[in-house]
Amino acid sequence: MLSILGTDDMTPEQATSRYFKVFIPAICVYAAGTAGLTWVVENADLSTGLTYSLALAPLLAIVCAVWAHWRIANEIDQFLRLIQIRGTLFGFAPVMVVASGWGTLEMLADAPRLPVFWLLPTFWIAQSAATAVISKRQGVF
C-alpha cells in the first residue's frame, strides 16, 4: 500500500534510491539556503520579523530530510530497520551529550556559547558514519 509514510511493497534498493532522491536535494537546499540567508542577513537591513521568517525557511528542507528518513525506515525490512535505528541512536548520542553537557556548563559555569546550529550536521554525520560501520560489520555490503 502506497502511503506518505512509506510502502511495504519495496525492495531495500528501491527504498534507498527513493531516500537519496529526497535526502540529497533536501540537504543541498538546506546548505545553500542557510549560506544564502547568512549572506542576506549580513548584507541587508532586514527587520527582526523578516530575519526570523527567512532564517526558519531552510527548516522546510530539514523536514523533508527527516520525512525521507522516516519513510525509508518504514520501507526496509526488519533487520535493515534495526541497523537504521541503531545508527540513529548513535547519531543522537553526541548531540545529546554535547547539548546537555555543554548546556549545563553554559548555564552554571558561564562557558562560552556553543552555536547550536552545528548540532544538526553533527547528528547527520554521526548517524551516517554509525550506520555505515554497523552495516559493514553486519555484512550488509
Add this chain to the structure above:
Amino acid sequence: MKNCLKALRAARKWSQSDLGDQLGVSRQTINPIEATRYDPSLPLAFKIVRLFGRPMEDIFDDEAELKD
C-alpha cells in the same frame, strides 16, 4: 538463536536472495539469521516454518538461550 536455515536453503539449492524473496525480506536479513547474529521476528519465524513445512523447534533451537 541456533537454526538450520542454511542447510534447509542449501537442500533446495536456493540462494539467500531466493529465500529472501519468498519470505518478503532482503538477502541482507537472511545472512545474519543464518549466521545466528540476528533472531527473526515472530511473524518472520512463522513464515520460515510455513515455507519449509517443518515445526518451529526443528528449525530453531533455543536450548542455548534457555540454559543461560
